[in-house]
Amino acid sequence: MKKLLLFGVLAVLLSCKKDKTPNNDQLIGKWEYRGTGGCECVPPKDPNSVKPGNGNIITFTSTTYQRFNKDTLIKSGTYRTRRYDDAHEQIMYDNDTSSNSILFFRVDGKILTFYGTVPLVVDGPEYKYEKL
Structure with missing residues (x-):
């Protein structure tokens, strides 16, 4: 009986598929560029491009984006x-x-x-944005 129960539990666990679609809620909002790192990349030519208020922004809704x-x-x-x-x-x-x-x-x-x-x-390279 225990073997049958164990087999049934294993069959259910193995038959479950992982959802490959993540929740977009984590992206929703307004994000401002803070810099490029993670490599020996050339820094941005405009030193103000990584400071708060730089205007380099990406916004996400649940299905759309806008880049500024x-x-x-x-x-x-x-x-x-x-x-x-x-x-x-x-x-x-797109x-x-x-x-x-x-x-x-x-x-x-x-x-x-x-x-x-x-x-x-x-x-x-790693392109970093901070949520506003």
């Missing part, structure tokens, strides 16, 4: 996210499935980090 550069709208559209694996999430803008348009990201509290097209590459 110095408070001027430069791009807007739709986005969606998905869980790549247990540790990584990706964002895709249903563009080309490999250069699907970026890895992470939200840690009030910090949003974009990693590029490869998850957490050693010495790769």
Whole structure:
């Protein structure tokens, strides 16, 4: 009887699929650029571009985004996210499935980090934003 119960529990656990669609709530809001790090990248030419109030902002609703550069709208559209694996999430803008348009990201509290097209590459660039 115990073996049958154990088999039943295992069958249920193994048949469950993980949801590959993360909750977009973590992105909703207004994020301001704070700098590029994680590599030996050239710093921004404008030293004010990483200070609060710099105007380099991305805003997210549950399905749309807007990018601003110095408070001027430069791009807007739709986005969606998905869980790549247990540790990584990706964002895709405007249903563009080309490999250069699907970026890895992470939200840690009030910090949003974009990693590029490869998850957490050693010495790769990290683009940091702070939630306003």
